[in-house]
Amino acid sequence: MLADDLEFACIVQVQGAVLAAGYNGDEGKAYFEWSDDRGQTKHEFNDGSTRKEIAASDAQQPAIEMLLPTADILVSLVNGGVLRSYVSQDWGETWTYLDALT
Amino acid sequence: MSIATVAHKNNVGIYGAALAHTDWTPDADATAPNAGGNFTVTGAGGTLTLDIPNKYEDRLGVQVPALTGPDPVPEAYITRQSGYYAPPWLPNPEGPEGVYCWLGWGYLYVSLTAPAPTTVTATVTFYGVDTHSDTHVTDASRQTDYGFATGDLSTLEYETPIAAGAQTICIDLATEVPLRIVKSVKLEFGAVGAWTLAEPLLCQDAGDAQAAPPRAGEADHLFFKEFEHFAYKRGGMSACVDGQYYEAIAWPDDSHENTLEPTGGHFDYRISAGEAGLDLSSAWTLLQFLSLIERTSDAWDTTYDNAAAEAAFKDEDDAWLKTPDCFDLRPVNRQTGTAFDVAVRVGQWTTAAGLHYDFTAEKIVEGQAHGWAQTGSGKRVRSRNGIENLWRRTGEGVWHQVDSMGSDGHGHWHSSSHEIVAEYDGGTATLWDYGTGHTAVAVTTTGRWAVREYDVAAISPGLANPHLRRDAAGRVWLVYEDGGNIAVAVRSSSQEDWQSRSNAFAEGDHTEPTIAPMPDGSLIVSATRGGGGTELRVSRDDGDEWAGVDVG
Numbered sequence: 001m002l003a004d005d006l007e008f009a010c011i012v013q014v015q016g017a018v019l020a021a022g023y024n025g026d027e028g029k030a031y032f033e034w035s036d037d038r039g040q041t042k043h044e045f046n047d048g049s050t051r052k053e054i055a056a057s058d059a060q061q062p063a064i065e066m067l068l069p070t071a072d073i074l075v076s077l078v079n080g081g082v083l084r085s086y087v088s089q090d091w092g093e094t095w096t097y098l099d100a101l102t
Numbered sequence: 103m104s105i106a107t108v109a110h111k112n113n114v115g116i117y118g119a120a121l122a123h124t125d126w127t128p129d130a131d132a133t134a135p136n137a138g139g140n141f142t143v144t145g146a147g148g149t150l151t152l153d154i155p156n157k158y159e160d161r162l163g164v165q166v167p168a169l170t171g172p173d174p175v176p177e178a179y180i181t182r183q184s185g186y187y188a189p190p191w192l193p194n195p196e197g198p199e200g201v202y203c204w205l206g207w208g209y210l211y212v213s214l215t216a217p218a219p220t221t222v223t224a225t226v227t228f229y230g231v232d233t234h235s236d237t238h239v240t241d242a243s244r245q246t247d248y249g250f251a252t253g254d255l256s257t258l259e260y261e262t263p264i265a266a267g268a269q270t271i272c273i274d275l276a277t278e279v280p281l282r283i284v285k286s287v288k289l290e291f292g293a294v295g296a297w298t299l300a301e302p303l304l305c306q307d308a309g310d311a312q313a314a315p316p317r318a319g320e321a322d323h324l325f326f327k328e329f330e331h332f333a334y335k336r337g338g339m340s341a342c343v344d345g346q347y348y349e350a351i352a353w354p355d356d357s358h359e360n361t362l363e364p365t366g367g368h369f370d371y372r373i374s375a376g377e378a379g380l381d382l383s384s385a386w387t388l389l390q391f392l393s394l395i396e397r398t399s400d401a402w403d404t405t406y407d408n409a410a411a412e413a414a415f416k417d418e419d420d421a422w423l424k425t426p427d428c429f430d431l432r433p434v435n436r437q438t439g440t441a442f443d444v445a446v447r448v449g450q451w452t453t454a455a456g457l458h459y460d461f462t463a464e465k466i467v468e469g470q471a472h473g474w475a476q477t478g479s480g481k482r483v484r485s486r487n488g489i490e491n492l493w494r495r496t497g498e499g500v501w502h503q504v505d506s507m508g509s510d511g512h513g514h515w516h517s518s519s520h521e522i523v524a525e526y527d528g529g530t531a532t533l534w535d536y537g538t539g540h541t542a543v544a545v546t547t548t549g550r551w552a553v554r555e556y557d558v559a560a561i562s563p564g565l566a567n568p569h570l571r572r573d574a575a576g577r578v579w580l581v582y583e584d585g586g587n588i589a590v591a592v593r594s595s596s597q598e599d600w601q602s603r604s605n606a607f608a609e610g611d612h613t614e615p616t617i618a619p620m621p622d623g624s625l626i627v628s629a630t631r632g633g634g635g636t637e638l639r640v641s642r643d644d645g646d647e648w649a650g651v652d653v654g
Contacts, residue, residue, distance in 0.1 A: 012570075058540065063568040068576035072596045076580060081490075081540035081564025083582055087596040099599055101565060101582075101591070 206401030208344030217295025336367030345512030469551030477585030482513025603645030
């Protein structure tokens with residue numbers, strides 16, 4: 001099931017797919033997962049994994065949304081009281097740091 | 103009956119014996135108030151300014167060096183109570199003053215009658231820094247060589263909404279710069295028409311009727327601290343009133359300063375004139391100490407019960423065991439009562455031969471820290487847990503968390519007691535460095551602590567709880583907590599930066615925001631307010647202006 005290994009997960013539906021960003025308390029990091037069957041199973045990435053690390057995060061809910069028409073996936077999360085944003089342009093395979101608000 | 107009590111005043115008018123309603127000076131968009139406080143604002147933004155006269159600056163800058171003042175230093179610079187030297191029977195009486203020393207106050211309340219709903223902006227201009235050059239020698243040169251100077255003027259600005267009709271507005275005096283010498287108060291009125299004002303009053307927290315939702319006053323207003331320093335430093339008494347901890351009880355004296363904390367100090371430090379330079383310092387008597395607390399600002403009343411002192415300090419032959427002095431106050435930390443325990447702090451024990459005695463020495467080697475919990479814009483963050491964490495390390499080592507700080511109802515935080523010394527190596531002590539921050543990688547160092555003293559630091563909730571939603575144009579909207587405000591930003595692509603919009607909520611106590619871009623192009627933001635419940639705000643101009651959702 002989507003996000004069953006994450007805490008504080010935030011989901012959004014895009015073109016029938018469900019995207020999730022959540023927090024892993026053991027590692028103190030935020031992860032991305034997605035599903036194309038309404039959350040029943042997780043999509044497998046190219047390396048066979050079902051989740052991708054976004055970045056270190058405080059223990060709170062990240063936010064996720066997709067920019068259109070580029071289909072860039074945007075995640076904003078808080079780390080150390082700083083709000084950092086990350087983008088993926090390949091459906092979550094890789095994540096790039098964008099900027100920070102303090 | 104207690105020998106010594108220290109109680110906080112309430113409802114102290116700032117006019118003192120020197121001012122009246124008619125002393126407010128209008129600008130071109132207002133008229134001067136009459137004796138009843140009635141005036142007219144003829145242009146939106148009209149102002150009234152009240153200059154608050156004091157004799158303190160002239161006393162210290164001119165009269166003391168000329169030996170023409172009503173009192174010598176140090177009493178001359180400790181005394182900032184309005185009109186203390188006004189009585190004509192005193193030598194060199196000064197005449198009346200306004201209430202200019204606002205140390206020990208958290209709020210100023212002004213009763214106004216407004217012609218229409220609008221805003222009132224108060225600007226307090228004050229000296230937060232003044233310096234005193236005191237040689238402490240016992241001859242007249244101590245007076246003639248004494249020097250006094252003020253630093254730059256500081257301002258504190260506070261805007262509050264006001265409804266039509268009669269009401270009392272609350273002006274928050276929370277500041278990180280002590281309000282030592284207030285020079286003027288300016289009120290700016292947003293609506294034209296007939297207004298009435300009453301004398302502004304320095305008050306204990308009575309709530310804020312204009313806040314949304316209205317805020318009730320906190321019941322617990324103050325606590326005291328009284329301590330002896332283990333070294334030859336002043337120790338002394340300090341206090342925190344409605345969260346206002348900067349010099350609530352403290353007077354200027356550069357001798358034997360504590361390592362960190364300003365206080366009302368225990369010593370009357372004096373050095374004999376001439377080459378001998380003997381240290382003739384003595385502790386203030388308890389009666390003197392209480393008098394200094396009372397006269398160092400306009401915030402405190404003290405009592406000294408002589409009969410109770412005689413009962414405690416005289417022996418069966420009616421002889422004084424000693425004169426009660428400030429060291430006879432029992433040390434306290436965060437005492438909320440106003441009566442202090444006083445007892446003889448000297449004694450002699452004779453052990454009986456042949457009996458076994460166990461002696462235990464106790465040494466307090468810990469410190470604490472406190473300060474404001476504020477938003478980035480300086481508003482108090484009240485009654486919130488987990489605002490920031492307290493960290494410590496030695497040298498350039500890794501920070502370790504030792505505390506999580508939340509605020510009380512005044513927006514004031516206070517740490518637990520923590521060690522000063524990390525370890526001893528022979529006679530060398532390695533001290534902890536302390537800091538505040540949300541995580542170990544973002545710590546603001548506050549420095550080393552001192553035994554029994556309070557370090558100070560401001561903490562802020564930081565940014566939290568982001569929420570993203572895309573609008574019909576493909577842009578992504580971001581809302582997040584920014585120290586209690588709910589901030590809004592938008593971006594059209596990952597190549598652009600976030601474009602900040604106006605805060606959807608700016609009252610400083612909202613959390614957990616979400617945003618919903620609507621098909622008609624408007625935006626709705628929800629947030630949980632500090633007092634409970636959810637509020638909605640709507641913007642129809644891309645987040646430039648926000649209004650409550652009309653439920654009519």
